[in-house]
Amino acid sequence: KNEVEQSPQNLTAQEGEFITINCSYSVGISALHWLQQHPGGGIVSLFMLSSGKKKHGRLIATINIQEKHSSLHITASHPRDSAVYICAVRRPQGAQKLVFGQGTRLTINP
Amino acid sequence: DAGVTQSPTHLIKTRGQHVTLRCSPISGHKSVSWYQQVLGQGPQFIFQYYEKEERGRGNFPDRFSARQFPNYSSELNVNALLLGDSALYLCASSLGGTASSGNTIYFGEGSWLTVV
Numbered sequence: 001k002n003e004v005e006q007s008p009q010n011l012t013a014q015e016g017e018f019i020t021i022n023c024s025y026s027v028g029i030s031a032l033h034w035l036q037q038h039p040g041g042g043i044v045s046l047f048m049l050s051s052g053k054k055k056h057g058r059l060i061a062t063i064n065i066q067e068k069h070s071s072l073h074i075t076a077s078h079p080r081d082s083a084v085y086i087c088a089v090r091r092p093q094g095a096q097k098l099v100f101g102q103g104t105r106l107t108i109n110p
Numbered sequence: 111d112a113g114v115t116q117s118p119t120h121l122i123k124t125r126g127q128h129v130t131l132r133c134s135p136i137s138g139h140k141s142v143s144w145y146q147q148v149l150g151q152g153p154q155f156i157f158q159y160y161e162k163e164e165r166g167r168g169n170f171p172d173r174f175s176a177r178q179f180p181n182y183s184s185e186l187n188v189n190a191l192l193l194g195d196s197a198l199y200l201c202a203s204s205l206g207g208t209a210s211s212g213n214t215i216y217f218g219e220g221s222w223l224t225v226v
Contacts, residue, residue, distance in 0.1 A: 004152075033215065041147075041198050043217035086152055095166020096141055096204065098215065100152030 003027050006087050006101035014109055019074040021104045023087030026068065030092040034061050034072045037084040037103065046072070046085075077108045112136070114203050114218035122224045123191050131186045131221045135203030139216075141165075142184040144176055145200040147220070153200055159184055160206075191225045198222050 004025045013019055023032070034046040047054050047061040049070065054061050058077075063070040074081055084105050088098040115134045123129050135142050141160045145153035155168040159178035173189045182203075188195055198220045204213040 035217075040219065041200075041222065042219035043153075043200060043202075045214055045216065048214055088152075095155075095158045096143060096160070096206070096215075097155045097158060097166050097168070098143075098145075098153070098202075099155070100145075102152045 001026070002102070003099050004087055004089055004101040006085075006104050008104060009102065010105045010107075012107045012109065013077055015078055017077050017108075019077050019081070019106065019108075021072045021085050021087075021106070023070045023072070023101055024068060025070075025087075025089050025099075027089065027099070028092050029089040031090045032063055032070050033088045033090070033098065034070070035086040035088060037086060043086070074106075079108045079110050082107050114201055114216050116199075116201050116218035116221050118221060119219065120222045120224075122226060125191055125193060125225055127191050127225075128187065128189050129191060129223060131188075131199050131201075131223070132183065133186070133201030133203075133218060134183045135201075136216055139203040139205055140182050141204045141206060141213075142178055142182065143202045143204075143215075144184070144186045145202065146170070147198040147200060148194075149197070153198075156186065156199075188223075193225050196223060196225045 049063040058075045060073040084103040086103045087101040143158040144156040147153040157176040158166040162178045178184045201218045206213045
């Protein structure tokens with residue numbers, strides 16, 4: 001079983017819909033990252049969370065440490081939000097190593 | 111300021127050859143990590159270097175090696191290339207080097223390696 005599991009693996013929605021992507025992890029962490037990857041390959045860091053909730057524009061990320069679960073929400077989705085969204089956790093000890101989920105491919109149709 | 115820069119962006123190698131990938135971190139960042147992302151999967155940790163020392167190594171064979179230079183740039187070397195080494199190789203940099211340091215991690219655009 002992977003240490004980080006995301007759902008759904010693929011998500012297609014219409015422009016304007018509210019999007020939720022879920023991430024569950026099974027290990028202790030010092031932080032959780034939400035990342036966005038476009039087809040060209042480059043990864044952009046969206047959020048780094050260790051507790052609570054963060055908001056940036058139309059993006060909201062929440063984390064529940066007790067339940068080992070995080071969600072990424074996109075409000076008023078737009079075709080330019082189409083990308084792969086990846087959840088990654090940072091372990092509390094040792095090297096600064098991220099353990100990644102398999103990613104969620106999001107497609108927003110106009 | 112420039113972000114994390116990687117070179118080359120794309121390259122094709124033959125089985126058995128050797129490849130060197132390069133990464134320049136964001137100015138002031140002392141930690142560089144390397145990840146391998148095979149098509150359709152999430153990235154896998156290969157190495158982390160901080161202050162020119164190896165701080166962590168993932169589950170990769172000894173064919174994979176890396177180093178960090180005094181200017182904090184880094185090279186990833188892969189010897190005796192296999193078809194399965196075809197992947198996107200990502201470099202990430204951050205200020206701090208420990209797992210608990212609360213620094214944002216910044217990624218480069220990656221180097222696409224195809225082994226034929």
